[in-house]
Amino acid sequence: MIRIWLSGLLRRRGGRLLGVAAGVAMAVALLAALGGFLGATRATMTAQSVRGVVVDWQVQTVSGTDTRTALTTVRNVPGTRTALPVGYAGTSGLAATAAGTSQATGPGVVLGLPDGYGAAFPGEIRVLAGRGNGVLLAQQTAANLHAAPGDTVTVGRAGLPPVKVRVDGVVDLPHADSLFQNVGAPPQSQPTAPPDNVVLLPQGRWHATFDPMAKGRPDLVHDQIHVRRSHTLPHDPASAYVAATGSAHNAEARLAGTAVVGDNLGAVLGAARSDALYAQTLFLFLGVPGALLAGALTAAVAGSGAQRRRREQSLLRARGAPAGRLLGLAAVEAVVVAAAGGAAGLGIAALLGRVAFGTAGTFAADWAVAAIVAGAAIAGATVLLPARRDLKASTVVAGRTAVEHRSVPRAAWWVLAAGLLLGSLAVFRVTSRTNYALVLAPEGTPTLSVDYWAFAGPALLWAGGALLAWLVADLVLRRGRPVLARLLRPLAGPLSGTVAASLSRQRGTVLRGVVLLALATAFAASTAVFNSTYRQQAEVDAVLSNGADVTVTESPGSTTSAADAARVAALPGVRRVEPLQHRFAYVGPDLQDLYGVRPSTVVAAGRLQDAYFSGGTARQVMDHLARQPDGLLVSAETAKDFQLNPGDQVSLRLQDNRTHRLRPVVFHFAGVVKEFPTAPKDSFLVANASYVARATGNDTAGTLLVDTGGTGQQAVARHVRATLGPTAHVSDLPSARTVTGSSLTAVDLSGLTRVELGFALAIGAAAGGLVLALGLAERRRTLALASVLGARGRQLSGFVWSEAGLVATAGAAAGAVLGWALSEMLVKVLSGVFDPPPSALAVPWDYLGALAAAVAAALAVAAWTAVRHARRPPLTELREL
Numbered sequence: 001m002i003r004i005w006l007s008g009l010l011r012r013r014g015g016r017l018l019g020v021a022a023g024v025a026m027a028v029a030l031l032a033a034l035g036g037f038l039g040a041t042r043a044t045m046t047a048q049s050v051r052g053v054v055v056d057w058q059v060q061t062v063s064g065t066d067t068r069t070a071l072t073t074v075r076n077v078p079g080t081r082t083a084l085p086v087g088y089a090g091t092s093g094l095a096a097t098a099a100g101t102s103q104a105t106g107p108g109v110v111l112g113l114p115d116g117y118g119a120a121f122p123g124e125i126r127v128l129a130g131r132g133n134g135v136l137l138a139q140q141t142a143a144n145l146h147a148a149p150g151d152t153v154t155v156g157r158a159g160l161p162p163v164k165v166r167v168d169g170v171v172d173l174p175h176a177d178s179l180f181q182n183v184g185a186p187p188q189s190q191p192t193a194p195p196d197n198v199v200l201l202p203q204g205r206w207h208a209t210f211d212p213m214a215k216g217r218p219d220l221v222h223d224q225i226h227v228r229r230s231h232t233l234p235h236d237p238a239s240a241y242v243a244a245t246g247s248a249h250n251a252e253a254r255l256a257g258t259a260v261v262g263d264n265l266g267a268v269l270g271a272a273r274s275d276a277l278y279a280q281t282l283f284l285f286l287g288v289p290g291a292l293l294a295g296a297l298t299a300a301v302a303g304s305g306a307q308r309r310r311r312e313q314s315l316l317r318a319r320g321a322p323a324g325r326l327l328g329l330a331a332v333e334a335v336v337v338a339a340a341g342g343a344a345g346l347g348i349a350a351l352l353g354r355v356a357f358g359t360a361g362t363f364a365a366d367w368a369v370a371a372i373v374a375g376a377a378i379a380g381a382t383v384l385l386p387a388r389r390d391l392k393a394s395t396v397v398a399g400r401t402a403v404e405h406r407s408v409p410r411a412a413w414w415v416l417a418a419g420l421l422l423g424s425l426a427v428f429r430v431t432s433r434t435n436y437a438l439v440l441a442p443e444g445t446p447t448l449s450v451d452y453w454a455f456a457g458p459a460l461l462w463a464g465g466a467l468l469a470w471l472v473a474d475l476v477l478r479r480g481r482p483v484l485a486r487l488l489r490p491l492a493g494p495l496s497g498t499v500a501a502s503l504s505r506q507r508g509t510v511l512r513g514v515v516l517l518a519l520a521t522a523f524a525a526s527t528a529v530f531n532s533t534y535r536q537q538a539e540v541d542a543v544l545s546n547g548a549d550v551t552v553t554e555s556p557g558s559t560t561s562a563a564d565a566a567r568v569a570a571l572p573g574v575r576r577v578e579p580l581q582h583r584f585a586y587v588g589p590d591l592q593d594l595y596g597v598r599p600s601t602v603v604a605a606g607r608l609q610d611a612y613f614s615g616g617t618a619r620q621v622m623d624h625l626a627r628q629p630d631g632l633l634v635s636a637e638t639a640k641d642f643q644l645n646p647g648d649q650v651s652l653r654l655q656d657n658r659t660h661r662l663r664p665v666v667f668h669f670a671g672v673v674k675e676f677p678t679a680p681k682d683s684f685l686v687a688n689a690s691y692v693a694r695a696t697g698n699d700t701a702g703t704l705l706v707d708t709g710g711t712g713q714q715a716v717a718r719h720v721r722a723t724l725g726p727t728a729h730v731s732d733l734p735s736a737r738t739v740t741g742s743s744l745t746a747v748d749l750s751g752l753t754r755v756e757l758g759f760a761l762a763i764g765a766a767a768g769g770l771v772l773a774l775g776l777a778e779r780r781r782t783l784a785l786a787s788v789l790g791a792r793g794r795q796l797s798g799f800v801w802s803e804a805g806l807v808a809t810a811g812a813a814a815g816a817v818l819g820w821a822l823s824e825m826l827v828k829v830l831s832g833v834f835d836p837p838p839s840a841l842a843v844p845w846d847y848l849g850a851l852a853a854a855v856a857a858a859l860a861v862a863a864w865t866a867v868r869h870a871r872r873p874p875l876t877e878l879r880e881l
Contacts, residue, residue, distance in 0.1 A: 017333070020382060021341040023298025026762065027291050028345025028375040029352065033755050034287040035367025036353035042276050043235035049272040050231045050240075050265065054124045054175050057227035057248065058262035059083075060183040065258040067223045074225050074259075077251045082120045082228040087112030087203065089210040090220035092156035094197050096145040103145045108197025109180060110155060112206025120228060124179070125200070126172040129725075134168030135205075138198035139729070142170045143554075155199060155209070158217050163209050165201065172729075173198065183224070183262035229265060237272035244269050285455070285826060289462060289523055290759050291374065296519065297766055299382040300512050330387035338379035342372045352755055413471055420464030424825075427457035431829050458825055465522065465821070466515055469814040473514045476810075477507040484806075491805060492798035499802045513768070513807040514814065517855065520767035521815025524760030524851050526822035531756070532842035533827055540838075543607050546733050547677040548578070548705035549713045552720055553729045564724060565704055571719045573712040578605030580678070581689045582702030586653035586662065587638060593679060594652070596689035596701075599626035605705050606677040611839040614672040621671050625688060631670035633686040641683075644669045652685070657698035665695040678703060757847060764851050768808065769858025773865060797867045804863040808856065 061070050067085055074083045088111060095104040118125050118132055125132065128139055130149030137147060147153055149167050156162045173179060176194035201209065214221035229247070233240035248263040255261075346368055431453070476484065485500040492499040503510055552568065562579075569577040581596030599622040602608065608618040614636070615621070625631045632650055634642075644650065648669040653662040673686050693699035708716050717732040724730070823841055 017337065020298055020379070021337045021344070023294055023382075023766075024337055024341025024375045024379050025344035025348065026759065026766075027294035027298065027378055028342050028371045029348035030287065030294060030755075030759050031291050031374055032346055032349030032367055032371040033352045034291075035371065036349065037287075037755065039235070039367070040353075042237060045272045045276060046233060046235055046237050046240050046269070049237065049268040050233065053265050053268055054121050055178065055226045056229040056263075056265040057225075057251070058178070058181070058183050058264065059225040059227060059251070059255070059259045060262065061223050061225070061259045062257070063218055063222065067225070070255060070259045071225055073254050074227055074251060077247065077254060079230040079247055080227055081230055083225050084114050084117055084120055085203070086114070086117070086224045086226050087206045087210065088222050088224060089206070089213065090158070091197070091199070092158050094141065094145060094156065094199065095154040095162075096147045096151055098146045098148065098151050101146065103147075105141070105144050105197045107195075108141065108199065109195045110199045110201060110206065110210065112201050112203045112210070114203040117226075121226060124173070124175055126174060128170045128172055130167070130169030132169055132171070134202065135165045136169045136171045136200040137167055138176075138200075139170060139172045141197045141199065142167075144197065153199070157210070157213050158220060160213050160216075165199070165205075171200070178262075178264050181262060184260035225259070233269075237269055237276045241266060241269035241273055285458065285829075287756070289458075290527075290756065290763065293516075293519055293523055293763055293767075294759075295374075295378040295381070297516060297763060298378050300516055300767075327384070327388060330384050334379045334383040337383060338372075338376040341379065342375045345371065345375060352758075413467065417464055417467040417471055420460050420467065424457050424460035424464055427453070427460065428825055428829070431457055457829060458822060461818070461822060461825060462519070462522075465814070465818040466519055469518045469810075469818070470511055470515050472814075473511050473810050474507065477504045477510065488798075488802045488805075491802045495798055496802075499799055502799065503803060503806065510803060510807060514810045516767040517764070517807060517811025518814035518818060520760070520764040521812060521851070521855070522818035522822055524757070524764050525815065525819030525848060526826055527756045527760055528844045528847045528851075529819070529823035529841050530826045532844040532847075533838050536842040537838050540607070540609055542733055544675055544677055546731055547580070547703065548605065548607075548733070549708040549710065550706035550717045550720060550730065550732050551678065552704040552706065552724065553582075553678070553731070554702050562699075565701070567723055568704055568706060568720055571716060571723065573708050573716045573719070575707045575709050576605065578602060578705040578707070579689070579701035580606075580703040580705055581692055581700075582678075583654060583692065583696070585665075585685060587634075587642065587650070587683075587685070590638075590641075590683065592638065593684040594654070594692070595676060595679060595684065595686045596692040597622075597625075597686060598689055599623065605707060608677075609675075609839055611837060612673060612675040614674060616671070621673070625670055625686075628668065628670055629688050629691045630667050631688065632667035633671050633673040634669065635683050635685070636672050636674050638683050638685070639669075639672050646670070654692070654696050657696050663695075665692075667691075677705070761851055761854055765854040765858040768811065768855040769862040773862035800863050800866045804859045808859050812852070812855070 057074075059070065059074055061067050071083060071085055074080060088109060091108045091110050093104060093106055094108055095102065097103075115133075125136070129142075130136075135153075137145070137153065142148065145151075145153060147167055147170075149169055151167050152164050153167055154162045154164050173194070176198075180191065180194045180198075182190055210221050229244075233243055245263060245266040248261045248266055252259075252261050349371070481497075481500045481504050484503070485497045488499055489496040552564075565577045565579055568574060578598070578601055580602075581594075583594040583596065584591055585594040586592075597606075603618050603622050608622070610617045612618060613621045613633075616624070621633070625633065632652075634644060634650075638644070642650075646669060650667045650669055651664045652667060654665050655661065656663045667687060673684075675681070676684060676686055679686075689699075689701075706716065706720065713732040713734055717730050721728070721730045827838065827841060
């Protein structure tokens with residue numbers, strides 16, 4: 001009997017069976033593809049984190065320890081590839097005479113590097129001028145001393161005569177922050193910035209110079225062992241962190257207190273764990289609703305034939321089929337659907353994984369199993385459970401009833417909908433507070449955690465919005481029949497009242513289509529808006545950190561003249577150059593960064609956002625600054641610390657270029673600036689460049705913002721470096737995108753966006769077209785009987801197009817409102833992703849237009865197919881039914 005039943009299903013109900021299997025496949029594919037996104041993202045974050053570390057360990061020996069013994073111990077730790085000793089010594093100051101002028105600096109650091117250090121740790125030292133070995137000066141040190149290769153520098157030694165060295169090269173130290181860290185010290189004890197004055201000496205010469213000083217001042221001389229480790233680590237950042245920190249602890253145990261391990265590798269992997277949790281959060285926020293919606297769509301497809309299934313079941317029960325046999329037949333159908341849908345879903349996911357995420361994006365076995373289990377659950381819930389419910393709750397006579405009876409929703413449903421929406425609003429208010437963080441790092445614990453309470457807000461909004469859409473649509477169909485009849489008159493003509501009555505009487509299919517289309521539209525819209533807003537803010541974050549397409553920053557002690565700006569402006573690919581003064585000013589006892597700007601042009605050049613300012617848009621604030629020459633914009637922290645009010649007089653101490661002394665300059669508080677390109681995030685000042693130049697006698701700029709029109713940034717950056725020489729630090733926007741931004745910059749959303757939006761488009765089209773088509777297919781008997789009673793083709797078309805128009809209008813309207821609310825909530829709840837926060841949501845109108853077109857096309861095809869069937873000879877239709 002099972003074989004006969006299955007054969008009949010495939011022949012007579014093959015379309016509906018295929019639709020249910022397609023719904024299962026969609027859910028399985030989405031879950032498995034998102035599993036590929038998680039796996040690819042975690043592997044990418046681990047690889048990027050490890051790639052950015054040049055010196056994995058900095059092992060600092062305790063005073064009095066034999067460095068050679070510690071070096072042997074470190075080299076014997078499993079996983080160590082390279083270990084080299086490096087000497088650190090403090091100098092009392094540096095001096096040099098070049099081009100007839102003498103320059104001197106304050107204290108600094110002198111490193112002793114062994115032969116082959118640059119090759120062993122590539123990227124730690126970047127040669128700017130001269131040779132890459134011998135006596136080397138850091139870029140800023142060379143600028144401070146006005147020294148170049150071939151010049152002689154005097155190195156001071158505490159308690160001993162200074163020594164003179166001849167400079168062989170000028171270098172940049174890209175990882176100076178970690179290179180000069182206090183190994184073993186807590187984060188709050190780390191230096192706020194690397195030393196300004198650094199000299200690199202060959203190891204032999206360093207020992208000859210500073211070993212005598214170590215006897216009298218051991219506090220100024222110490223040894224480190226720089227270690228390069230094997231980077232064969234687990235793909236998951238959390239697992240890689242455990243492995244890396246475990247190896248560091250093993251090394252400390254072997255060293256037995258003779259040295260302290262500075263674990264740079266473990267530190268960056270620890271930070272990557274937070275990024276991994278954000279990736280998991282994105283999966284839950286953006287992926288799970290899609291999978292649930294695919295399951296709901298499957299249920300709708302299966303439920304569209306519920307009335308016919310009950311009639312067939314009642315017929316079998318009347319002919320003596322036991323309940324167990326009927327459940328077995330339903331179970332066979334569920335297994336066929338789950339197997340076909342699961343296999344198809346995994347195939348689609350594998351293809352999507354390779355296309356969207358690369359070879360690393362293929363789903364893992366655990367995700368494949370989880371997706372298959374989810375698909376089986378959906379198949380069981382949509383096929384087997386309804387059959388079991390009908391067997392227990394329906395009689396044979398009730399099952400053969402052809403007229404659909406729908407109960408009126410009770411007031412409790414309205415109360416429930418209101419409760420869900422109010423609960424969502426309450427959770428949203430709590431989770432959108434300023435001090436709320438979705439990813440938590442509890443102090444004193446080695447693990448991170450996600451506050452999953454934040455998921456309650458969107459989840460309650462989903463449930464409440466769907467329930468409210470169902471209740472409102474049901475109310476309109478029941479109570480608004482006269483209004484509905486007038487609205488349907490253009491489509492149904494004189495039969496509009498009959499059509500409205502039919503829709504009201506058999507409103508189950510209509511409600512199902514409206515709710516599913518609303519949820520699909522909301523899912524697509526909220527996902528698209530969030531992804532667009534993320535891309536917009538990621539670009540804003542990169543521009544904020546870098547300053548412009550290409551940014552030129554001179555080292556302290558050097559200046560950028562108008563001639564330099566003109567030379568850069570003449571380079572190919574440069575559209576314009578905006579000079580930006582960078583000074584330092586004392587606000588009371590605090591030393592802060594001061595930026596002198598040209599208010600008329602800096603808004604466009606720096607791509608200033610309205611969110612950077614308080615009390616007005618970027619253009620309004622800058623126009624006010626232009627009208628007030630001595631106006632001063634201060635950071636929010638400075639305004640709070642000094643309790644400033646608009647119009648207050650602020651006296652800053654600036655260095656006068658003519659006397660080289662600090663002098664007070666009077667400004668007037670004109671507003672608050674929260675963010676500014678290239679500025680630190682805590683305390684800084686913005687003023688008119690012309691006023692600062694007059695007050696200090698110095699009109700030179702320390703920074704050039706170069707606009708390339710958004711293209712060719714890296715090529716322009718190379719030309720600028722070649723034009724301005726090694727003293728200028730040149731950064732480009734593409735490079736800044738990889739190293740700046742919020743916790744999600746390591747997460748590539750492009751693949752996730754393509755997968756999510758592709759599924760959303762498919763689900764939206766299916767929710768509109770497929771559900772309508774199946775509902776209309778259930779009404780083929782009604783349309784055929786209407787034709788027998790004399791209804792003409794135009795009148796039958798009115799029935800079909802009226803239902804399609806109602807589903808499209810009501811579903812799109814409800815989906816637009818729910819999608820807008822979800823977009824606002826998602827962006828606000830995930831505010832930790834955006835730095836700075838967006839001033840407005842980025843709406844992808846192109847995608848939303850494509851979504852509307854796809855849904856409209858699916859509805860039109862479904863309605864057109866139903867009209868064709870309705871115009872067939874009625875007796876032919878009735879025989880097939």
